[in-house]
Amino acid sequence: MTDLADFTIGDAAAGLKGLEFSATELLEAVLKRASVSEAHLHAYLTLDRDGAFEAARRSDDSRSNGETPGPLDGIPIAVKDNMCTRGVETTCGSKILSGYLPPYDATTVRRLRGAGAVVLGKTNLDEFAMGSSTENSAFGPTRNPWDTDRVPGGSSGGSAAVVAVGSALGAFGSDTGGSIRQPAALCGVVGMKPTYGVVSRYGLIAFASSLDQIGPFGRTVADVATLLGAVAGFDINDATSYRGSPPDFAGSLESGVDGMRVGVVSELMGEGISSDVVAATRAMVDALEGAGASVVEISLPSIEYALSAYYLIAPAECSANLARFDGVRYGLRVDGATSDEMMSRTRAEGFGPEVIRRILLGTYALSAGYYDAFYGQAQRVRTLVTREFASAYEQVDVLVSPTSPTAAFAVGEKTTDPMDMYYSDVCTIPSNLTGHPAISLPVALDGGGLPIGFQVMAPALAEETLFRVAAEVERLAGFVQRPALATSEVVV
Amino acid sequence: MNAEWEAVIGLETHVELQTQSKMFCGCAVSFGAAPNTTCCPVCLGLPGALPVPNEEAIERILRIGASFGCTLVDYSEFHRKNYFYPDLPKNYQISQFDLPLCVDGALEVVDTEGVATTVGITRVHMEEDTGKSRHLGADGRIHEAAHSLLDFNRAGVPLVEVVSEPDIRSADEARAYAVELQRVVRALGVSDARLEEGSMRFDANVSVRPVGDDELGTRSEVKNVNSLRSLHDAIAFEIDRQIAVVEAGDRVLQETRHWIEDERRTIGMRMKEESEDYRYFQEPDLVPLVVDDRWRAEVIGSLPELPAVRRNRYLSAGIDQPAADNIGDDPAFVAMFDEALEAGGDAKAMANWLTGEVVAHLRREEVELAASALTPGHLVELVDMVAGGEVSPSAAKEVLHGVMDGEGTPRAVAVARDLGQISDQSVVGAAVAEVLAREADALARMHAGDMKPLGFLVGQVMKDTGGKADPKLVSDLIREAAGEG
Numbered sequence: 008m009t010d011l012a013d014f015t016i017g018d019a020a021a022g023l024k025g026l027e028f029s030a031t032e033l034l035e036a037v038l039k040r041a042s043v044s045e046a047h048l049h050a051y052l053t054l055d056r057d058g059a060f061e062a063a064r065r066s067d068d069s070r071s072n073g074e075t076p077g078p079l080d081g082i083p084i085a086v087k088d089n090m091c092t093r094g095v096e097t098t099c100g101s102k103i104l105s106g107y108l109p110p111y112d113a114t115t116v117r118r119l120r121g122a123g124a125v126v127l128g129k130t131n132l133d134e135f136a137m138g139s140s141t142e143n144s145a146f147g148p149t150r151n152p153w154d155t156d157r158v159p160g161g162s163s164g165g166s167a168a169v170v171a172v173g174s175a176l177g178a179f180g181s182d183t184g185g186s187i188r189q190p191a192a193l194c195g196v197v198g199m200k201p202t203y204g205v206v207s208r209y210g211l212i213a214f215a216s217s218l219d220q221i222g223p224f225g226r227t228v229a230d231v232a233t234l235l236g237a238v239a240g241f242d243i244n245d246a247t248s249y250r251g252s253p254p255d256f257a258g259s260l261e262s263g264v265d266g267m268r269v270g271v272v273s274e275l276m277g278e279g280i281s282s283d284v285v286a287a288t289r290a291m292v293d294a295l296e297g298a299g300a301s302v303v304e305i306s307l308p309s310i311e312y313a314l315s316a317y318y319l320i321a322p323a324e325c326s327a328n329l330a331r332f333d334g335v336r337y338g339l340r341v342d343g344a345t346s347d348e349m350m351s352r353t354r355a356e357g358f359g360p361e362v363i364r365r366i367l368l369g370t371y372a373l374s375a376g377y378y379d380a381f382y383g384q385a386q387r388v389r390t391l392v393t394r395e396f397a398s399a400y401e402q403v404d405v406l407v408s409p410t411s412p413t414a415a416f417a418v419g420e421k422t423t424d425p426m427d428m429y430y431s432d433v434c435t436i437p438s439n440l441t442g443h444p445a446i447s448l449p450v451a452l453d454g455g456g457l458p459i460g461f462q463v464m465a466p467a468l469a470e471e472t473l474f475r476v477a478a479e480v481e482r483l484a485g486f487v488q489r490p491a492l493a494t495s496e497v498v499v
Numbered sequence: 500m501n502a503e504w505e506a507v508i509g510l511e512t513h514v515e516l517q518t519q520s521k522m523f524c525g526c527a528v529s530f531g532a533a534p535n536t537t538c539c540p541v542c543l544g545l546p547g548a549l550p551v552p553n554e555e556a557i558e559r560i561l562r563i564g565a566s567f568g569c570t571l572v573d574y575s576e577f578h579r580k581n582y583f584y585p586d587l588p589k590n591y592q593i594s595q596f597d598l599p600l601c602v603d604g605a606l607e608v609v610d611t612e613g614v615a616t617t618v619g620i621t622r623v624h625m626e627e628d629t630g631k632s633r634h635l636g637a638d639g640r641i642h643e644a645a646h647s648l649l650d651f652n653r654a655g656v657p658l659v660e661v662v663s664e665p666d667i668r669s670a671d672e673a674r675a676y677a678v679e680l681q682r683v684v685r686a687l688g689v690s691d692a693r694l695e696e697g698s699m700r701f702d703a704n705v706s707v708r709p710v711g712d713d714e715l716g717t718r719s720e721v722k723n724v725n726s727l728r729s730l731h732d733a734i735a736f737e738i739d740r741q742i743a744v745v746e747a748g749d750r751v752l753q754e755t756r757h758w759i760e761d762e763r764r765t766i767g768m769r770m771k772e773e774s775e776d777y778r779y780f781q782e783p784d785l786v787p788l789v790v791d792d793r794w795r796a797e798v799i800g801s802l803p804e805l806p807a808v809r810r811n812r813y814l815s816a817g818i819d820q821p822a823a824d825n826i827g828d829d830p831a832f833v834a835m836f837d838e839a840l841e842a843g844g845d846a847k848a849m850a851n852w853l854t855g856e857v858v859a860h861l862r863r864e865e866v867e868l869a870a871s872a873l874t875p876g877h878l879v880e881l882v883d884m885v886a887g888g889e890v891s892p893s894a895a896k897e898v899l900h901g902v903m904d905g906e907g908t909p910r911a912v913a914v915a916r917d918l919g920q921i922s923d924q925s926v927v928g929a930a931v932a933e934v935l936a937r938e939a940d941a942l943a944r945m946h947a948g949d950m951k952p953l954g955f956l957v958g959q960v961m962k963d964t965g966g967k968a969d970p971k972l973v974s975d976l977i978r979e980a981a982g983e984g
Contacts, residue, residue, distance in 0.1 A: 091547045104546065111540055113547055210547040217783035246551045246785050324783055327579050330590030331544045335649070346585045346647065373581070373778035382780060 010495055011036035012173035016082050016230040019176055023070065023081045030066040030081030033176075034059055034125055037083045040495045041128075041174035047492055050149045050159070050168040051128045052088045055095050059083065059127035066123050078233050080123030085175035087166050088129035089136055090221070091210040092116050099212050100134040100144035103332045103339045103357025113210020114245070115179055115221050115238045122237045130165025130178060134359045135329065136186055136214040138162050139431035142422055143361045150418070152194060152490035153457050157415035160190030160431075163224070167194035170224045172493045177234045178224040183214050184317055185410075185435025187222045188447035192410035192460020195449040195490065197231045197477070198224045200435075202467045203442030204249035206235070207242030213328040215321035216247075218439040228448060228477045232257035235470070254468050259475035265299030267476065270403035274310045275434050281413045283453040288409045291450045291461050294483040295407075295476075305399050305406060309392045310437055316388035317436045318429055319372045323382050325362075326369030332357060364425065393441045400466045405476050408434050410447035410460030434462060444470050446477045450484040458488075504745075505710045506738045507718075508673050508703055509665035512680055513658050514690050515628060515698040516559050521655040522627045523550030523593065528657075530696060534650040542655030544588030549784050552577075556625065556657035557600070557788065559689040561798045563659055564601025564623045566683050566805055571795050575600045577625075577782040582775065585647065586630035588654050596779040599624035600788065606663075606683070607807045610675040613820050618676050619664030630654040659689075665704065665715065670735035674727055677701060682806040682828060694725050703734050706751070707741045716741070716751060721765055723757040733758035737765050809833070816846040825854045831868040835875050844879035845886065852878060856896055860903050872905040881909040888969055894918040922969040924976075927960075930968060931976045934959045945981035953977060 011033050014022065022028055038056065045051060066081035086092065089099045091109035093116075098104045112120065119126055133143035141149040141164025149164040151157040152171045159168045163180025167190035170178050180187040182200035191198025199222045206221040213219060223234035239253040271292055276285055296302045334340035334353030341356050343349035358366070372381035399406060412433060421428040438445040444467070447460040461480055465473040518528055524541035540548035561571050578596035604620035630651040661680065667673050681699060684692040692699040701724055706716035721737050724730045736758075741751050756765040804812075806827055813823035826832045832853060839849050861868060881899060884890050890898055890913055901912035913919050921927055934956060935942050941952035953974065960973045 097546070099546070107546070109540075109546065111545075209549050212546040213784075215783075244551060245549050247783075323780060326778075327581055327589075327591050327780070330581065330583065331546070331588065333583065333585070333590055335585045336543060336588065337545070347583070350583055350585075370778065373780055375776045375778075378778075378780075 010040070010173075012040035012495060013489075013493065014176065015227050016079070016176050016225060016233055017227065019082055020076075020078050020080070023066075024076065026070065030063040030070075030125060031060065033081060034063040034083050034127065036495070037127065037174060037176065040172065041169070043495055043497055044152070044172040044174050044492050047155050048150050048152060048159075048168050048172065049147055050131055050165040050172075050174065051085070052098060052100070052131050052144075052146055052165070053096050054128040055092070055126065058095065059125050062120070062123075062125040066125065069123070077122050077237070079119065079237050081125060082176050083125045083127045084119055084234070085128050085130050085166060085169045085178040086116060086119075086126060087132050087136075087163050087178070087180045089132060089181060089212045089214075090116055090179065091212070092126065092129065095129065097129065097212070098146070099136070100132045100146060101357065101359065101362070102145040103353070105145070105339065107338050109210075111210065114207035114242045116210065118238045119179075124237070127175060130163070130169055130180075132165055133162035134362050135212070135325070136162040136181055136183055136219075137325070137361050137365055139185070139189055139428055140416070140418075140421065141165060141190070142418065143359055145359055148418060151415045152492040154415065154455075155492075157417055157457070158193065160193035160411065160415065162186040162190075163198075164190045164194075166224050167191050167196055167198060170194070170196045170226060171490055176225075177230055179221055179234070179238070180224060181211055181214070181219055181221050182435075182439065183218045183220075183321060184439050185432040187224065188435050188445060188460065188462060189411045189431060191224055191447045192449070192458065192462075193415040195458030195486070195488065196224055196226055197228055197446065197448045197481075198222065199231050199235065199446040199473075200438060200444060201235060201239065201470060202249070202444045204247050205239050205253055205444075205468070205470070207245040207248050209242055209244040213324075215324040216328060217324060218317075218321055220439070228446075228474060228481045229257060229260055231446070232260065232474050249468070251468075254470040256470050256474055259471050260478040262475050263298060264295055264476055264479045267300045267405070268403040269295055269300045269302045269476070270305035270399055270406045271302060272310070272406050272408045273304050273306045274308070275408035279412055279430065279433065280409055284409045284411070284413060284459055287451040287453070287459040288407070288461055291480060291484065292407060295479065298479055298483060303403060305403060307392075307395050307399060307437070309388065309395045310433075312388045313392050313437045313440055314429065314433055316385040316392070317432070317440060318368070319381050319385035320389065320440075322365040322369030323372045323385075324369065326366045326373065329358075329362065329366055361425070389440045392437055396437065396441045396443065397466075404465070404469075404472055406464040408462050408464070410434055410462040414453045414455065414457035414459055438464050441467075443467050444473050446473055448477055448481055448484070449486045450480065451486065452488060458486075503710060504707045504742050505712075506668055506734075507665045507706050507708060507715055508667035508669075508734060510663045510667065510673060510676060511702045511704070512661040512663075512677070513700040514563070514661065514684055514692060516556050516657040516659060517690050517698070518553060518555045518559065518657055520553055520555075522553050522556055522625070522657040523655055526655065529652065530698070532652055534648075534652060536652065538651045538654065542588065543651055544590075550593060550782075552785060552788070553657060558798065559657075559687070560600055560623060560625050560659045561790065561794075562687050562689060562802060563661070563684065564604060565799050565802055566687060567601070567604030567606055567620045567623065569601035569604030569620060569623055571601055571790050571798065572598070573790060574598065575788040575790070577785045577788075578779045579782050580626075581778045584629070586632045586649055586651075586654070588630065588651060592626060592629065593782055593785070594626035595624035600790070606676065606679055608672065608675040608679040609810070609820060610671050612671075616666070616672060616675075618666045621662045621664050623659060623661050626658045626660060628653050628656040628658045670731045670738065673703060673734050674731040677727055677730055679806065686803055686806050688803075694727065694730075697725070700725070701730050703730065703737070705734055705737045705741065707738060707745065716745075717753050719751065719753065719765075719767075720755045721758060722755060723759075725760075729758055729760055732763060733765055736763065740765065813846075813850075816840065818846050818850040822850040822854045826850060829868070835868065835873070835878065838875035839878045842875060842879045845882050848882040848885070849878050852882065852899065856899050857903070860900060871903045873903050877902050877909055884909055884913065888920055888922050889913065890918055891920050891966065891970060893966060894920065919967065920969050921964055921967045922972060924972065927964075927968050927972050928976055930960050930964050931973060931980065934963060935977070935980055942981060945977075
């Protein structure tokens with residue numbers, strides 16, 4: 008018997024359209040799946056059952072009225088808990104926002120609702136999206152669906168995990184340094200970061216504004232293209248939003264890679280990358296060559312400095328972005344004798360250690376006398392990285408690399424060594440610094456049965472090319488495995 | 500001021516723009532609305548909200564910059580100015596740092612003595628206003644406040660900061676600068692620029708140095724002045740205070756000092772252990788502002804006549820500076836006066852009427868010029884009638900009142916109220932003869948060379964004719980009769 012929670016978005020949309028089942032039935036299947044998996048994963052922070060059933064009913068009503076639904080109509084979608092949802096608790100995984108009810112929907116959420124999607128819940132994350140394992144959530148970690156002793160990656164670990172097990176058919180996350188792609192890799196799903204500006208950031212609680220970008224998770228490349236299509240496009244509420252019409256995302260999924268030029272990033276294929284990951288990446292590169300692509304090795308020496316630059320720029324921006332959480336207007340307030348004392352106490356108690364570490368780092372990097380050596384220097388590195396990628400794209404259509412240096416690591420393994428944790432983002436950070444689109448998709452399981460992600464990167468606004476290559480990678484990999492937790496049977 | 504010392508003053512002026520909406524969101528800009536009624540996620544700094552710049556505000560700051568002859572730069576950026584304060588919603592202010600929109604201008608100011616000086620304008624930049632705090636507690640002092648109330652209606656209102664060069668040398672000159680800046684802003688129609696309501700706010704950087712020294716002394720920053728008078732008095736106080744400090748052999752501290760209106764003095768605020776570090780960095784939520792040649796030309800081309808230009812035009816038309824400024828400060832008077840000038844009226848006479856009797860009448864009746872019946876044509880006709888001897892100057896006042904009350908044109912009013920001047924030599928001659936016959940003694944004294952009774956005799960004739968006889972003609976006829984002329 009087929010379980011609706013195992014459907015891709017494409018199949019579910021076809022089933023809904025053919026009236027084979029209702030959106031309400033689909034939602035019930037997904038919620039049943041969640042009721043089983045959540046006991047093991049803790050991937051959701053909030054499930055909005057009432058709102059979801061109402062949306063599903065509306066979707067069913069519109070279909071019974073003979074309306075032609077769009078591709079997301081009636082599809083249960085989860086969003087990371089750093090996107091504002093009107094009247095539904097939005098915490099950013101932080102104690103400081105515990106109980107916070109936003110008065111408005113983020114643009115992405117509004118567009119999803121407008122497309123008829125059933126927004127069923129808010130997923131767990133590292134506090135304020137700062138982390139690579141979802142262990143930094145103030146409300147407890149999320150576990151990896153393939154091995155619950157391991158992390159799902161982060162910071163959008165909840166969104167990756169719910170898609171992996173089918174407790175949502177698709178999800179949205181945010182990617183500041185790899186926070187969509189790395190958990191997608193560790194959970195064996197497809198995760199994509201669009202070009203900076205393609206998706207509005209309005210309503211996304213900012214971590215590092217010049218790097219943050221919202222993007223989708225799905226089980227297939229086609230699903231991810233569909234999800235992106237529903238939310239992309241200019242938004243008057245985001246001054247950094249791209250003004251042109253969005254690229255055609257799904258137009259070339261079937262075109263193959265014959266004649267395309269693929270560059271393998273040398274710096275991401277050696278030291279610091281596990282041998283299983285290098286082998287899987289190399290195998291996929293060979294397969295692409297076999298499918299007609301021409302492959303060249305590309306050296307991008309500035310990548311060596313990208314991680315350092317990122318860990319100055321992102322904390323600097325976060326030190327200002329998170330200044331608003333002061334207990335004055337909303338969220339946690341810890342009283343004090345003066346307003347200064349109240350603000351200090353609120354922040355000391357409301358933020359977790361990693362958030363405090365980054366605020367301090369960023370404050371330091373922006374301070375008089377240090378600005379030029381730290382923040383200024385980091386911006387120059389950013390320019391250099393961008394220039395190097397631009398010249399690489401004169402030689403190739405896409406660049407490829409592993410997504411994460413390793414498969415999922417154990418819970419607690421890296422929590423005592425921030426530098427080790429930061430290194431998890433080494434392959435993904437360059438695309439955030441350049442603002443270019445990138446996607447991760449599963450290509451194999453390692454010796455321990457954990458998924459390995461493959462990353463495809465493309466120039467700004469070349470999403471169509473990105474999806475075209477990713478679709479071919481998906482066909483070549485034939486990755487169909489699901490984690491054991493992708494079941495609605497009670498697992499003992 | 501002591502002659503051995505010279506004051507060096509620079510002013511930082513904040514002007515709230517009266518745009519339709521706030522700087523980075525769609526909320527209305529309103530003064531006096533109920534607290535926290537004109538705010539939204541953006542100006543409250545709610546999580547996830549993003550700023551979108553208000554083009555109308557950018558246009559207005561460019562107009563302000565252009566009126567100072569500033570360079571309107573090609574490329575400008577917003578920065579975040581970071582500091583924690585409960586009425587600053589994001590705990591950073593979106594402002595401009597090293598790339599302001601307008602740089603290098605000047606403002607010509609004229610002080611109360613009529614002395615003109617040019618004050619350099621360093622920069623004009625765009626920022627957002629903060630909310631307002633009200634500290635409640637024993638006698639309203641911050642330190643004893645039991646709690647604070649916050650109103651975010653003002654948060655995000657577009658604020659233009661105009662920074663002057665330290666070119667100002669006296670409290671008088673500082674006031675003149677403030678007045679002229681206010682004139683410019685009002686002439687541009689970008690703000691009502693009221694100090695009392697806080698839509699124009701001044702901070703003064705004041706230092707003193709021995710006359711002839713090139714180096715600047717240590718400056719204090721004087722805040723909390725909310726009228727032109729307190730701006731003047733606070734600076735004057737601060738100059739005297741600093742001179743006294745230096746003459747006593749002490750050092751002036753670099754500090755912020757508040758003007759205490761009731762006590763007419765400045766007091767130093769608690770010294771910070773270190774200077775404030777605002778950790779400016781480029782605002783990543785906004786894209787750079789690009790001003791191209793077309794936009795620049797449009798802004799410059801659409802500027803109205805600026806106060807200094809108008810003042811000089813009026814001065815060369817022959818009227819004095821106080822009258823030029825009085826007329827220039829009110830757009831309705833400017834329109835009236837310019838049209839009357841165009842129609843060929845005598846500038847000086849019309850200026851006297853406008854700034855004298857017209858203003859007095861309006862004040863008495865508590866009406867605006869626009870609401871009175873006076874037209875530029877009436878003004879020209881009235882001064883012509885006086886010059887041509889049709890009405891006496893004193894009768895003309897009555898004519899004016901009739902015109903302003905809507906009784907008709909000056910000639911019509913003069914006829915209706917029987918105020919026409921009698922210039923007919925035979926009629927006036929008869930009246931003179933009658934008075935001279937009656938007052939033979941006075942006439943005799945004049946015959947003997949004593950001219951003192953002349954005024955008395957003229958007065959008698961005027962009295963007999965109900966004030967309508969041409970006083971000059973009367974005077975001439977009496978002198979003639981007394982054997983002069």
